[in-house]
Amino acid sequence: MKPVKVGLLGLGTVGTGVVRIVEGHQEDLSSQVGSPIIIEKVSVKNLEKARSIEIEQSKLTEDPWEVIRDPEIDVIVEVMGGVEQTKKYILEALDRGKHIVTANKDLMALYGAEIMAKALEEQCDVFYEASVAGGIPIIRTLIEGFSSDRIVKIMGIVNGTTNYILSKMSQEDASYEDVLKEAQELGYAEADPTADVEGLDAARKMVILGSLGFRTNVELSDVDVRGISGVSKEDIAYAKKLGYEMKLLGIADRQDDEFSVSVQPTMVKKSHPIAAVNGVFNAVYVHGEAVGETMFYGAGAGEMPTATSVVADLVAVVKNLKLGVNGLKAMVPFKQKKLKTDEQIAYKNFLLLEVDDKAGVLAQITQVFGEYDVSLESVVQSPNEHTPDAEIIIVTHHATKANMNKVLKHFESLKVIRRIKSVYRVEG
Amino acid sequence: MKPVKVGLLGLGTVGTGVVRIVEGHQEDLSSQVGSPIIIEKVSVKNLEKARSIEIEQSKLTEDPWEVIRDPEIDVIVEVMGGVEQTKKYILEALDRGKHIVTANKDLMALYGAEIMAKALEEQCDVFYEASVAGGIPIIRTLIEGFSSDRIVKIMGIVNGTTNYILSKMSQEDASYEDVLKEAQELGYAEADPTADVEGLDAARKMVILGSLGFRTNVELSDVDVRGISGVSKEDIAYAKKLGYEMKLLGIADRQDDEFSVSVQPTMVKKSHPIAAVNGVFNAVYVHGEAVGETMFYGAGAGEMPTATSVVADLVAVVKNLKLGVNGLKAMVPFKQKKLKTDEQIAYKNFLLLEVDDKAGVLAQITQVFGEYDVSLESVVQSPNEHTPDAEIIIVTHHATKANMNKVLKHFESLKVIRRIKSVYRVEG
Known part of the structure; x- marks a missing residue:
């Protein structure tokens, strides 16, 4: 059967993982989808860079437009990051009838609505499982698993860096500054950790989860955000004494048709399943009116967990391609947005x-x-x-x-x- | 748009929940799928029985064949239980081109392969999310979320009754006999608890999970089963002393192409996330080669959690109906079955x-x-x-x-x- 051709934007950590899985599991993948999946072209920052995987030099280019404009390519896998320029690539790719798999939470949190509208117009798939909680299939769970239920609350530990810091502070009775420094040395925190520790990264993920959970169009400005840089050793000691663990929680909750979304350091009762999620792990707790309490736990980031989600999305796109039904099953927000007031929160x-x-x-x-x-x-x-x-x-x-x-x-x-x-x- | 008509086999606990959700969330459901979902006919054991929901008497029948043979009905939702006779209904329904949603783990564990083969032949959907861990969308997760990964281990607490018993024994230092009696009084255990406490229920669920996880055809006779009736107070005390919790675990693991599936009381290190799953809750831990450790937690049974999964499957069938792609995305086992020998386990x-x-x-x-x-x-x-x-x-x-x-x-x-x-x- 005719192979499906993939254009990869970005060959960093996740991109490398995607190549590894697609090449390494070729037999399993083609058994599932009925045809080989070929990585046809890859845009990279620097052609000369040494790489941990083997890839034909002729497939590489420094110009993403070359990938977007290649008429042979059916699916674009975007793992290069970035927002404004990347959005241009994605919209152009959609315009050319290519399907999209992206791991880009910033792009989806900021321009998800615009991109999905374009995808609908072009009858293209846009899948973004890896954008939130890398190794946890939470997005398809929210779209499909909860399709018949009304979600009343989502609580997420969706940022590994801050969860690592708070877990360490709690386990070792250490200060924020000391643990942050250690996390930076171990590569768990960036040199400029602002986006993580001030809750912005978590907020973007909560925009995505909230939109899916409440079937409405949550925007970043709707999220009330507070980070962990003000959390002291003393606060954590008091939390533990009272039977709580301190966690940076994204919380999206709804009553009737009004909802609110926030990110803040939160004291969570130790008996709650999310209180036991430690280190760089992520977890998303979902309370459905009918289904009750559920929780999904796994790696939040990392080359292979994130790449696994990207390739799972790629498999879904390819299955839809075979059936000719791309772009028809997207979760389109159908509820009017009604934010809770401070009197309702x-x-x-x-x-x-x-x-x-x-x-x-x-x-x-x-x-x-x-x-x-x-x-x-x-x-x-x-x-x-x-x-x-x-x-x-x-x-x-x-x-x-x-x-x-x-x-x-x-x-x-x-x-x-x-x-x-x-x-x-x-x-x- | 033309409504989709559903025939319901069984109006017990789960069936009642299905009616409640379909009627109560009609607006949300039809926004998602593009047409109303109508429960057209319902087979019940006894027409005269008082019910907690309102349903037109004219829709009820005591003869399941009346539902199966109704040419108006597009989808059969089977929540009546039973194996041999129920299988006849399902095969006949497939023969008539009807799609199936079932919560019946016994049926799927014993005749899943035969039913899926028939479904493929008739291009019909057969979905069975509710058959394992009622409120946890684990089946679609295994099919879709892990499509690009190689699962190396699945460990499941998939029987609420035994988890309730073992949790109570551990928390209250109580004997098996005393806790079983209490569980029977509370309705968490049957008058004849054999299928639960001897591990048979868990084994059937592991047949389903193992087949999906390893993309092969696991049968009940492949599962090595031991129940909890021999677990003593003393065993649990020793387990705790050594830092373990006693859990009835279904374990399916694979090395290279060989796998084994078993169910047995297992001492689980307290630091493992599955050790903290208590009471009637279920959890399925999945270790993927690439994705690493993940765990899915939620209600294992109960009217509304199970009904939620059933209706989520129904939504999936109806979406496929609209797209004309039913029966094309089933997970068909494509790997030859190779069991581990006792030298490999x-x-x-x-x-x-x-x-x-x-x-x-x-x-x-x-x-x-x-x-x-x-x-x-x-x-x-x-x-x-x-x-x-x-x-x-x-x-x-x-x-x-x-x-x-x-x-x-x-x-x-x-x-x-x-x-x-x-x-x-x-x-x-």
Whole structure:
């Protein structure tokens, strides 16, 4: 049978993995799809670079347009990264009737809607399983496995770097700065770690998961983002003492038709399955109205896990090619976007306050909570050994974000509170 | 657009859930598939029975053939259970060009190959996501998510009843008999619990998972099965002491082209993610050569989780109907079946031996292991307080099943060993 020809944009870590799998599993793959899959052309940054795989020099080019414009090529696999220029390549490829497999979360989070609309117009497939949680087939699970259910909540550990840092801080009672440095040395964190540690990478992935989960068009500006750079050793010690693990969670939840999406360091009850996900592993917890609690766990990144997802998408495209049904099964958002207001967003909160160590302080503080309808689950007064001041730890019941903001605003003018040391969302 | 008509065989727990979802999510479902889904006819055991859902009496019949033979019906959803007679219904329905969604693990484990062959011949879909781990979309994950990878190991907690029993025994230091009785009272175990506690239910699910994972035709007789009825309080106490949890694991593993499938109570290292799966929850751990470790966790049974999977399959059938591609994407086994021999099956073992309490016993025992090339990870001698005899706990390194059988056979004639109290597989 006629071979299917693939153009590869990018031959970095993931691209190399894709070549390895396609060449190494050729027999299995062609048994599944009914024809050989050939990597026809590959765009690279530098032709001269030494590579860990064998690939004919004649297949390489430094010009991605050469790949896009090759009329022989049926499917473009984009693993080069980048946003604005890459989007041009993808749109042009679609225009030429080529199908797309991409691992590019930035592209899909920012221009997913535009790209999918173009794909629909051209009846082309665009698959992007590897863009979120590399080794976990979460995107097809959300599209197909949950097709009959209403998803009410998605919680994801979708950034390996920050999960590595928080796990280490918790396991070794170490500081953020020390662990970050170690992660950089081990290659788990970038020299400029901002996108990871400030939650931007996780936010982009939550845009993708939220859009699929709620069948609507979530945008990056809809996501409330806070990173982990402010998480202290002390915060983690308190979390553990109270039976929580600190995790950078992406949370997308829905009530009726309104939803919210956020990313923030969160204290997760130890009994919750997502609390046990450590190191660079990723996990996505999905709560469906009918199906109840589910969780999907696996590698978040890495050459082979990510490449596995890319090639699984490639197999799906090729099967559709054989059937002539490309572009017909995409999840197209069909629900109008309705964001929750701060009056509708509600969760539990942990607060660590540094206060004057004198009588009546607690009464003043609890009165403020009462004033704004925030009820408390627990209050623990714990003397701080380093200063004459005392510390108070409070865990609230579910409280609206609007009311919590009023409480925190009020606290600023409350003289007995010296400092609001920490505020965290609590889950589980 | 023309509605798709569904015939439902069975209106028990799962059938009721299917009706609830199809009626309750009609708008979401038809947005996805492009036409309404109508439950046209339902076969029930007893027309007079009171039901928790409203359904027109005229749609009900006590004769499944009436549903099968209705020319209006496009898809048969089989949730009535049973094997021989049910198989006749399914084959006849396929003969009439109807697509099948089934939750019937017994049917698929015993006659899956025959049914899939017939489906291929008739170009019909047969989907069976709900047959294994009700609320976990593991079947589409194995078919699609891992399409480009080579699965080397699947470990599943795929029976909720036994996991409930073992979790309770571990958490409450309770005996098998007491917990089984409690599980029966709570409705988690049947009056005749044999199929669950002796591992037969799990074995049938492993037939399905193994066939998909290894792309070959695993049969029930290929599975080595041992249940949990012999697991004692003492065994679990020792397991915990050594850092393990006792779980009934279905294990399918492969080396090169040879595989083995088994079900047995297994001591799982506490740090392994599957060790933390408790109560009636199910989990399937899949190790792919490229993707590494993944795990999928969720409800194993229950009206709504199982019905969710059934309706997700129904949505997939209806999408294929619209595209005219039914029956073309089935996973057809393409690998020849090669079972591992006992010389190729290897794992760690835990042994609990009751021995004479005198000098030189340990030397005699360790010599036997040496004789058959079984090396030891640890040996712990622990005096038993109730008898004058001593107990020895041994954990081996990976040893072949053939060699371990020789060791155990030799032990029978070794006078210093009074009794082989327990032998378990060890994982993690």
